[in-house]
Amino acid sequence: MNLRDLRYILAIAEHGQFSRAAEACGISQPTLSVQIRKLEEALGVTLFERGGKSVVPTEACDRLLGHVRGAVAEADAILAVARDLRDPLAGRFRLGIIPTLAPYLLPLVFAPLRAALPALEIEPWEDQTLALLERLRAHQLDAALLATEEDGPDLAGEALFEEPFLAALPPEHRLAGQAVVDEADLAQDILVLADGHCLRDQALAACGQAGLLGSTLRSASLSTLLNMVAAGYGTTLIPGLAAGAAQDAGLVLRPLAARAGRCIRIVWRAGYPRRAAVEAVGQVIAARLRPFAQGAAAGAV
Amino acid sequence: MNLRDLRYILAIAEHGQFSRAAEACGISQPTLSVQIRKLEEALGVTLFERGGKSVVPTEACDRLLGHVRGAVAEADAILAVARDLRDPLAGRFRLGIIPTLAPYLLPLVFAPLRAALPALEIEPWEDQTLALLERLRAHQLDAALLATEEDGPDLAGEALFEEPFLAALPPEHRLAGQAVVDEADLAQDILVLADGHCLRDQALAACGQAGLLGSTLRSASLSTLLNMVAAGYGTTLIPGLAAGAAQDAGLVLRPLAARAGRCIRIVWRAGYPRRAAVEAVGQVIAARLRPFAQGAAAGAV
DNA sequence: CACCGTCATAGACGGTGTCTATGCATCACG
DNA sequence: CGTGATGCATAGACACCGTCTATGACGGTG
Numbered sequence: 001m002n003l004r005d006l007r008y009i010l011a012i013a014e015h016g017q018f019s020r021a022a023e024a025c026g027i028s029q030p031t032l033s034v035q036i037r038k039l040e041e042a043l044g045v046t047l048f049e050r051g052g053k054s055v056v057p058t059e060a061c062d063r064l065l066g067h068v069r070g071a072v073a074e075a076d077a078i079l080a081v082a083r084d085l086r087d088p089l090a091g092r093f094r095l096g097i098i099p100t101l102a103p104y105l106l107p108l109v110f111a112p113l114r115a116a117l118p119a120l121e122i123e124p125w126e127d128q129t130l131a132l133l134e135r136l137r138a139h140q141l142d143a144a145l146l147a148t149e150e151d152g153p154d155l156a157g158e159a160l161f162e163e164p165f166l167a168a169l170p171p172e173h174r175l176a177g178q179a180v181v182d183e184a185d186l187a188q189d190i191l192v193l194a195d196g197h198c199l200r201d202q203a204l205a206a207c208g209q210a211g212l213l214g215s216t217l218r219s220a221s222l223s224t225l226l227n228m229v230a231a232g233y234g235t236t237l238i239p240g241l242a243a244g245a246a247q248d249a250g251l252v253l254r255p256l257a258a259r260a261g262r263c264i265r266i267v268w269r270a271g272y273p274r275r276a277a278v279e280a281v282g283q284v285i286a287a288r289l290r291p292f293a294q295g296a297a298a299g300a301v
Numbered sequence: 302m303n304l305r306d307l308r309y310i311l312a313i314a315e316h317g318q319f320s321r322a323a324e325a326c327g328i329s330q331p332t333l334s335v336q337i338r339k340l341e342e343a344l345g346v347t348l349f350e351r352g353g354k355s356v357v358p359t360e361a362c363d364r365l366l367g368h369v370r371g372a373v374a375e376a377d378a379i380l381a382v383a384r385d386l387r388d389p390l391a392g393r394f395r396l397g398i399i400p401t402l403a404p405y406l407l408p409l410v411f412a413p414l415r416a417a418l419p420a421l422e423i424e425p426w427e428d429q430t431l432a433l434l435e436r437l438r439a440h441q442l443d444a445a446l447l448a449t450e451e452d453g454p455d456l457a458g459e460a461l462f463e464e465p466f467l468a469a470l471p472p473e474h475r476l477a478g479q480a481v482v483d484e485a486d487l488a489q490d491i492l493v494l495a496d497g498h499c500l501r502d503q504a505l506a507a508c509g510q511a512g513l514l515g516s517t518l519r520s521a522s523l524s525t526l527l528n529m530v531a532a533g534y535g536t537t538l539i540p541g542l543a544a545g546a547a548q549d550a551g552l553v554l555r556p557l558a559a560r561a562g563r564c565i566r567i568v569w570r571a572g573y574p575r576r577a578a579v580e581a582v583g584q585v586i587a588a589r590l591r592p593f594a595q596g597a598a599a600g601a602v
Numbered sequence: 603c604a605c606c607g608t609c610a611t612a613g614a615c616g617g618t619g620t621c622t623a624t625g626c627a628t629c630a631c632g
Numbered sequence: 633c634g635t636g637a638t639g640c641a642t643a644g645a646c647a648c649c650g651t652c653t654a655t656g657a658c659g660g661t662g
Contacts, residue, residue, distance in 0.1 A: 001304065001376065001379065001380065002303065002304060002650095003302065003303060003304050003372075004650090006376075006379075017608080017609095018608075018609060018610095019607080019608065019609080027650090027651070027652090028651075028652060028653080029608080029609070029610095030609085030610075030611075030612095030651090030652080030653085030654095031650070031651055031652070032609095033609060033610060033611085034610090034611085034650080034651090035650075035651095037610085038649095038650095043379075043380070043383035043387075044383060044384070044387040045383045045386045045387060046574035046575075049440070049570070049572050049573065049574055050572055050608095050609065050610090051455065051570065051571065051572040053607085053608070053659075053660075055608095055609085056440050058574060059392065059393065060383075060386040060392075063382055063386065064379055064382055064383065064386075067375045067376075067378040067379045067382060068375075068379060070371070070375040070378075071304075071372050071375035071376050071379065074368045074369075074371040074372035074375060075302065075307075075368075075372050077368040077371075078302065078307075078344075078365055078368045078369060078372065079302065079344070081364055081365055081368060082344040082345060082346045082361075082365065083345070085345075085346050085361045085364065086345045086346065305619090318639080318640095319639070319640060320638085320639060320640080328619090328620070328621090329620075329621060329622080330639080330640070330641095331620090331621080331622085331623095331640085331641075331642080331643095332619070332620055332621070333640095334640060334641060334642085335619080335620090335641085335642085336619075336620095338641085339618095339619095351639095351640065351641090356639090356640085454659090455659095
């Protein structure tokens, strides 16, 4: 039995197919067939039931899979720690980012990150909070940028910066004349994102949950939402970093009376060995965002 | 990196010496030296500080050792679990059984199965033929006991025993006086099971499909059917193993002139890897039913 | 009926883990 | 300060095994 074999098992279990799994492992399909057969003989256990088109893990395989994943994860940890010992700030770094943050934050921080951490190959991965947490726990991400509060005892997090919310209005809207908009006033015709976006819940919470009735329309993306508001379908509440995009869409932005906002945090697994890399990435992002935070404190972004 | 290499690391860490560690691993000392050096080069980390007499793990090695132990422990767990799973006559065995067979067969074969295959945890699953075939193909059953003929090329089956049908009559019925009942005579007032039961189709086929018009009432279960017949609503045709239950309900049973009956088969997926378990289960059931088959040949069950 | 996708099998090749033989460094000791 | 003992490193030979390409068997599909 070999670590390589274990990775083969995981690949087949994931792809449900020998050929795809072989491709994913970078070997030929016959090689994979032979290796799995040898492994099955060595273990004395049939791992997969081959039936024409489909390859289904046997119950025996299911009972082994946990340990297989464990062994592979530990092996990966060894490699990661070794790399970290050579140079903590080098290697691939998979960073999850929520969709209401990624398009506005990444352009800001990508260059500074490359400059400060040239050896760190940052791979952004954009998805909603729950999906990111899942991938994080599955060791498919090294860290994630989230706007939610706590994530369980197996994860750790650190606040990077505060992002105030802004009222986004069509120019002709009755509230556009005010210098500051009260959150409760927004609630009457607020448009929110689709389920799963943390911004949706936060926007509704800031406005006292009222907007729910008024808006059956729930946009899948923030940019769609901005265009909907620009077309006069209602108002919305946007994160500060999206101010530029909102202005480009022709919207009027106003600070909120109660200064509602969200806190962007970087989150990682509690046992993650490359803490230095997480810290460094967090530092760079927080440093890049500091001028914006001061601007927000002054009431304009 | 290799699981073998990881065991080498642990051996050296334990013995504090290459030669002893090599001996413990069953390899020569030069081999161990070479392998560790290669591993150190691959990881880019010096693992042991060789100082003349003493071999001391580096700090880097200390930080890796936990993961190394973890990986080796998981690998050992895989081997241990596989050893447990090696016996095909052990573990869960999900056996589908049709409703017109289960209540009468299970009490007969459950004890013999436990006696002959003590490590096999048989989980009966009672449902109609089509549902069982679906679950079988979906890998949610290991095998099924059916009374139908063929099931497609992706499945295989083996006959276990023949089960003759019997005419079941109320004692006061006009046919009750006959020693043998002709199938066609039953057709006039036969009651049958609801759609989906294979016994329904087989009973109608045996009687020439005639009974369909006479009986708008279609029972959902065989025991309901027996009670309906006992109450004088008609006659019916029951599988031999239900004879006891029918007599308990106060019915008169008569053999059929054309000796209609059904064949109980055990069916499994063509590619199912635990053939030995299927064979063993089939053998035990067939052996238990052999005395009944002789009794049926003599005309009474 | 031919074609495509899938897994299994066969034979050839190259890498690598293993061995034995030997060299080198360190340490104990007379 | 030699000398032997002990322990790790190096070198070359060999065998195994993981890999490849080519091909076969099987099932589904146009």
